[in-house]
Every structure is written in structure tokens, then in C-alpha cells.
Amino acid sequence: MKFSAGKVILFAFITIVVIVGLAFYAGVLTMSSFKDYVVENESKTLVISPSSEQEENSEAKPVKSPSQPDIKVELANKEWGFHGGDFYNRRFSTLEQVNLNTIQDLKPQWVTSLGASLEMKFSGEATPIVVDGVMYIATAENDVLALDAKTGEKIWEYRPEIEEKLDTVCCGWTTRGVTVGEGLVFAGLLDARLVALDQETGEVVWETEVADWEEGYTITSAPLYYNGKVYTGVSGGEYGIRGRIMAYDAEYGHEVWRWYTIPTPYEENGDSWPDDEHKNWLHGGAPVWNTPAVDPELGTIYFVTGNTAPDLDGSKREGDNLYSNSIVALNAESGEYIWHFQQVHHDIWDLDPTNPVILFDVEIDGEMRKALGEAGKTGWIYFLDRVTGEPLIGIEEKPVPQLEEQKTSPTQPFPIGDSFVPQEVTEEDIKRDLDEDFEGEIGSIFTPFWDEPLTLKPSAFGGANWPPSAYSPETEYFYVLGTDAYIALTRQDEDAYEEGGMWIGSIFVPVSDAPVRGTITAMDVKTNTIAWQVVWDANAYSGVLATAGDLVFVGHNDGRLIAFNAMTGKEVWSYKMDAGANAPSVTYEIDGEQYISIFAAGNSLAGSVHGDKVYTFKLDGTWDGKVTDASESNPGKSTEPDTDSDEDSNETVSADPYAEGISIYAANCLSCHGDMGANGHNGPNLQLSEFAENYDNVVERIKNGGTTMPAFNNLLTDEEIDAVTKYINEIITKADE
Numbered sequence: 225m226k227f228s229a230g231k232v233i234l235f236a237f238i239t240i241v242v243i244v245g246l247a248f249y250a251g252v253l254t255m256s257s258f259k260d261y262v263v264e265n266e267s268k269t270l271v272i273s274p275s276s277e278q279e280e281n282s283e284a285k286p287v288k289s290p291s292q293p294d295i296k297v298e299l300a301n302k303e304w305g306f307h308g309g310d311f312y313n314r315r316f317s318t319l320e321q322v323n324l325n326t327i328q329d330l331k332p333q334w335v336t337s338l339g340a341s342l343e344m345k346f347s348g349e350a351t352p353i354v355v356d357g358v359m360y361i362a363t364a365e366n367d368v369l370a371l372d373a374k375t376g377e378k379i380w381e382y383r384p385e386i387e388e389k390l391d392t393v394c395c396g397w398t399t400r401g402v403t404v405g406e407g408l409v410f411a412g413l414l415d416a417r418l419v420a421l422d423q424e425t426g427e428v429v430w431e432t433e434v435a436d437w438e439e440g441y442t443i444t445s446a447p448l449y450y451n452g453k454v455y456t457g458v459s460g461g462e463y464g465i466r467g468r469i470m471a472y473d474a475e476y477g478h479e480v481w482r483w484y485t486i487p488t489p490y491e492e493n494g495d496s497w498p499d500d501e502h503k504n505w506l507h508g509g510a511p512v513w514n515t516p517a518v519d520p521e522l523g524t525i526y527f528v529t530g531n532t533a534p535d536l537d538g539s540k541r542e543g544d545n546l547y548s549n550s551i552v553a554l555n556a557e558s559g560e561y562i563w564h565f566q567q568v569h570h571d572i573w574d575l576d577p578t579n580p581v582i583l584f585d586v587e588i589d590g591e592m593r594k595a596l597g598e599a600g601k602t603g604w605i606y607f608l609d610r611v612t613g614e615p616l617i618g619i620e621e622k623p624v625p626q627l628e629e630q631k632t633s634p635t636q637p638f639p640i641g642d643s644f645v646p647q648e649v650t651e652e653d654i655k656r657d658l659d660e661d662f663e664g665e666i667g668s669i670f671t672p673f674w675d676e677p678l679t680l681k682p683s684a685f686g687g688a689n690w691p692p693s694a695y696s697p698e699t700e701y702f703y704v705l706g707t708d709a710y711i712a713l714t715r716q717d718e719d720a721y722e723e724g725g726m727w728i729g730s731i732f733v734p735v736s737d738a739p740v741r742g743t744i745t746a747m748d749v750k751t752n753t754i755a756w757q758v759v760w761d762a763n764a765y766s767g768v769l770a771t772a773g774d775l776v777f778v779g780h781n782d783g784r785l786i787a788f789n790a791m792t793g794k795e796v797w798s799y800k801m802d803a804g805a806n807a808p809s810v811t812y813e814i815d816g817e818q819y820i821s822i823f824a825a826g827n828s829l830a831g832s833v834h835g836d837k838v839y840t841f842k843l844d845g846t847w848d849g850k851v852t853d854a855s856e857s858n859p860g861k862s863t864e865p866d867t868d869s870d871e872d873s874n875e876t877v878s879a880d881p882y883a884e885g886i887s888i889y890a891a892n893c894l895s896c897h898g899d900m901g902a903n904g905h906n907g908p909n910l911q912l913s914e915f916a917e918n919y920d921n922v923v924e925r926i927k928n929g930g931t932t933m934p935a936f937n938n939l940l941t942d943e944e945i946d947a948v949t950k951y952i953n954e955i956i957t958k959a960d961e
Contacts, residue, residue, distance in 0.1 A: 290523025290557035292451055304354045304810040307401055307446040312583035313517040315694035316770045317811045321818040323773030327787055327797045331845035334376035338836045339855020340365045341825055348825020350401040354812040361823060364398045366413045369854055374814045378854035380426035386415050392440045394462040396828040405449030406474050412443035412456045430477035439723050440465045446515045453480055457512020461531040462728055464507035481559035485510035485529045485547050496546040504541045509533030510548040513578040513690060518556055525556045528598055531576035537715055537729025538572040538630040549576045551598050563613035567600050569633035574684035575601040580692045583610055588750055599688035599704040603643040605747055617752045627672035636670050641752025644745040645706040646681050657739050673713045683711035692808055694768035699790050701755055703776055705764035706743040710735040744778055756793035765830040767808025779805025781832040785822055801839050804832025817842050885951025888944050910952055917957045922949045
């Protein structure tokens, strides 16, 4: 075969191009791998930052528009296909068969027991997803079940094995639910795994380890499916994590991109953390507790970031500490940063936002605006333009009290309008609510503290906490649940950060026997003012569903599902279930009939009765009182004693006289009172409690409960109460000696 000179030259040229291309590609991979190594090994001293030339080049090459205008955002109707009802998280349904005129005919149609999560450490907070007549629901143990949405009968179950010793959870075991897309059901597990299940069978299709739970990382939020990707964040701010949100390929489960919620010192806004030998930005918190919203037209996802770490000690982390306590907008395709708005600068009060962001379009001053709202623990709703991140109505930076030791921010953002919970402790509050012997210092939002206890409002419980809000395009009201509670804060010295260990930097001290109130508030989004408000003698801790039937549904700690007139706030209907209604309700339609469903399973932080049932209602429901059993089946599993066990097995039983008490405490008390009785999120510090030093006091309180503590008289035997009392009385109260 003959070759012409031209062909030889052409072949040589192509060969050179291929070689150069491969070399360049290998270099890119090497650099990418090296950068990944630096990211994953941030404690190492070696860090690469882009040169000015690289920065200029990156600015000259804008990322391709992620806009997906063909993906329509429609309000929930016959299905409840998203955690927030739709891509905007509005939790509003256009169904109106159940309305103000027919609500009195709403009755149970079916009730199903899921057979899980009855111990007090569990909290049922999941939103059911309903697609093609099937309901997908997750328990606090992270079980996922598929039920016939018309009858409640179990179709399949997935019950993952999660390490029982998992102890890097600040607030008890829970999950907010699942999401569905591409024939798969996606679930984030508490041990920081992301799994994809076959939608028809429940079989595992893929599983990805998002992070290591032993380092403090967990997942409590429901994932978001959008445009071929699954988005999830990590929680664990109390354990000194470095927060992040990731996008995964929905089909195969590999990571597409990740965005860290705390920048390195060499990135934009990295100077909002101290760049010293402690490298606090490496474990500064900023978790993602919630499910993002997405605007396909803009190609942008929106979410909020949580608390700094250590939560209450600002002396170790001078600066605004971005991007903690912030609303963040990212490019949905690439994870590229677009804008942020920080609600609390240099937070020392644990007033981080945990409520999901809601997107909506509204006309203000004759102009249609692309808006968003997020209800904060501060007691304010932050309304922003979602294109620019600028305030929609107005937010003013105002000077606040200063304390040099806490390195406080000189100003804080104050939204123009109303707060939905009180933000100050007054002398009248003390006379009405607190013990007559109360002599402590009091303050208001953003008052700093140090060595002496300071009693404040709002508490670290909120304001608004995780229970999601709703927006009605018909009333143009933003419906938000709030907690009005007292908290006393004081700073304590703490050891240096230890991986996987709790790192709070101070003490949460709920004010003993002080009342806790809840608020259900309708806020006018055009003025950020209260349209109506209902106040309860218990915290409002479930979530909101709004419908075109002029109704708003909210669950109560006492087990009631309650419906309110969406325009006036008047209560129009209720039904009492057998456990705390501490999860959001949803609505859907099958065969022309509208259904309302809620997972009533109780909540450890709300102190409500535990259960494991999904209740479903419709007009003229015909439930006969029989509960469908969807508990785990164990075919072929022997219940006989293990005759092959070692005859001397008794010798392996723990000789620790407090072992039973420790076990009971972990299952029932830890989520509120914290490990070894300290730094819980709803109970007093038992190490410092004079009350707990008295055996009889502890027995009485465990049996009969308190202001926010449930009564265990019917949940624990006398022997179990005695065991846990001895552990508290003889071990925990002496732990600080």
C-alpha cells in the first residue's frame, strides 16, 4: 500500500493532536483529582488557589445557562409528587372538593400502622409522597414503605440497617421523607447514605455514601429530584462538620457537583472566618437541614444553611461566618454560586434558619416579582427577590448590643414588618410566666451573653423551626408555624474540637416550668404584616397544608389534625388521632375523590405521644376502626431460644449496674436532654439540675411529665423508671464534679 506525502503529514498531524489532547485531558484529571484531594483533606497545609490569570479566564467564560423553561412548575393537584407539593415548595393544592362548606363531612377512610419508631428517641416528621395512586412514606427509623393510597395496604417495604450506636444526631432520629423520579424512590438515610429504590418493588438500585456519620454527618432532609439529578445536603452542625450540598446523577448515583457552605480562606467571602492555626472554617457547621426549592426558568436552586459551630461561642470564630445562617442561590446544573443573604451575622444564639425556602410570584406596586420567602428562627420572614437576592419589601441593617468577648457583629438585619413571635423578655413576662424567685438577667433578640445566664426570646427552638410553611396564591398569605418560648444562655469553656464529638460551646438552658406557646400565623407577603394569628398553649410543630378549598391544615401535639379558614384563621374542623400530629399533611385525588393524609407518630422534641400510623380522610369516609398492619414481616425467622449459644453466655452480660438505665435513657431521654444530660435541645441540663439530685423528684417527673416533657407512666414499667432514675440521679448529676 502506498502513502502519499500529504496523507503522511495529515496522519502525523492528527496523531499529534490526539496525543496533545490526551495529555491535556490527563492533566485536567490530575488537577481535578488533586483539587479533590485538597478538598477532602482540608486539614493539610497544602492548598491551591487560582492565579489571577485563571480567575480572569473563568470570568471571561460564563457558565452555560441552566434554564429549563420547558419544565413547568404546576401547583399540586391530583398528586403530591414533591416534598413541598411542587418545585417551589408552596405546599398548596388546587383541590377544592374538601372546602369550607363540606369540611364537616371529612372522616377517616383508612388507617395504617407502619410498625416502627415507637421509642421516644424517634420523631415522625415525614411528608407522604403520592404518585400514580401509591403513597411513599418514611418512618423515623428511615424505613420506606409504599402503600396503596386508596386503601392503605402495603405494597412493599425497605427497612435499612442503620447502626444502633449512631450517636451523632443532635435532635433524635428522624427523616423528613423521600422523593420520586425516573421510576425511582430516593431517600437520604440518617447514617449519611443516599439510596435509590425501584419505585415498583422497593429493591435497592444504587446506594451512595454521602459522608461518614462517625465524623458528625447525617441526613435528615428529604432529597429533591430535578432534571436528572438528586440534591441533598448534610446536617450535623452541632458536631463541627463543614456543611455542603451535593447533586447526584439520578440514574447511577455518582456525584455531579458539591458546594461547600463554608468557603476556604482563599475563596470569595473566606475572610469571614479567621485564618489562624485553629482553622475553624474546616468544622464551622452551616448544615443544610431542609429540602431545596428550584426555579426551572432561572435554573436556580434555593436553600438555607444552618448554625455555626460552636453554636453559642463566637469567641473562636471572628467575622460574619459565611455562608452560615443564609439563604443561598446556586446554579442547579453546575453548583456555581449566584447569591446569598445572611439572616444572622456571627450567630451566637442558635437562631439559624431551618424552614424550607418557598418561591412564589406576586405583584407588588404594579410589578410582577419573582419572590421567595423563608421563615427564620428569629421570628421574621425574609422576603427576597429570587433573581437578585435583594429584599422584596425592605430589610434594614441596624446596630445591636455588643460584647467584645463574643466578637459580636456590629449590626444585624431587621426585616420591615411584623415578627410572628415575641422577640423580647419583658417585666410583664416575668410576672406572668416565670417563677416568683426569678432574678436573672433578661434581654431581647441579639442581646449577647457570656458567663452569667441571660434569658431571651426567641429560643433556639424558634421562631420557625423545620416544620414547613405554605403559600397560597389565592390569599397571597404565607402561613408559618412558630414557637414562643424562653431560653437561658450562658457561655462555658470547652475543649478543642474533636471529630465526631458534640461542639456547642455553651449551654442550652430551657427555663424550668416556663410556658411554651405556639403560633399559627398568616402573613401578607406584600407588606410582611400579620393578617391573622392563632396562639396555642403548646408549640406549633407539624407543618402547613393550604388548599383551594379555603382551608389550612395544621397538626397539634395532642394528636389533632385541625383545619382553619384560610382567610380568617377560624378553626372549622378537627380530628384527634392516637399520637402527636407532628408531620405535615398532604392532599391528593383518586377516582374523583379528594383525600387528606398525615403521618401521626409523635415527636421527641415536642414531647408528644408516640405512634406509627398514617391517617387518611375523605368526605364521608367509612373507616371501620380496624387498623391495617404494615409492620415488618419476618418469614421463617425462628423465635425459639438459640440452643447453640455458649452455656456460659451469662458471663458476657454487662456487669454495669447502670446498663439498663443507660439504654432506657438513650431511647427516651437523649434527644431532649443530650448525651450525659447536657446540651439537649428541649430539656434542661441534668448535670446542673438540683431538682434531678433528688430521686423522688426524678421519678415523679418521669411518670407525670412537665411543661414540654411527656409523661412516661404508661410507656415505661416501674422497674424501667427506677433504672433510668438511678442513672440520672447517681451518674448524670455528678458528671460535672
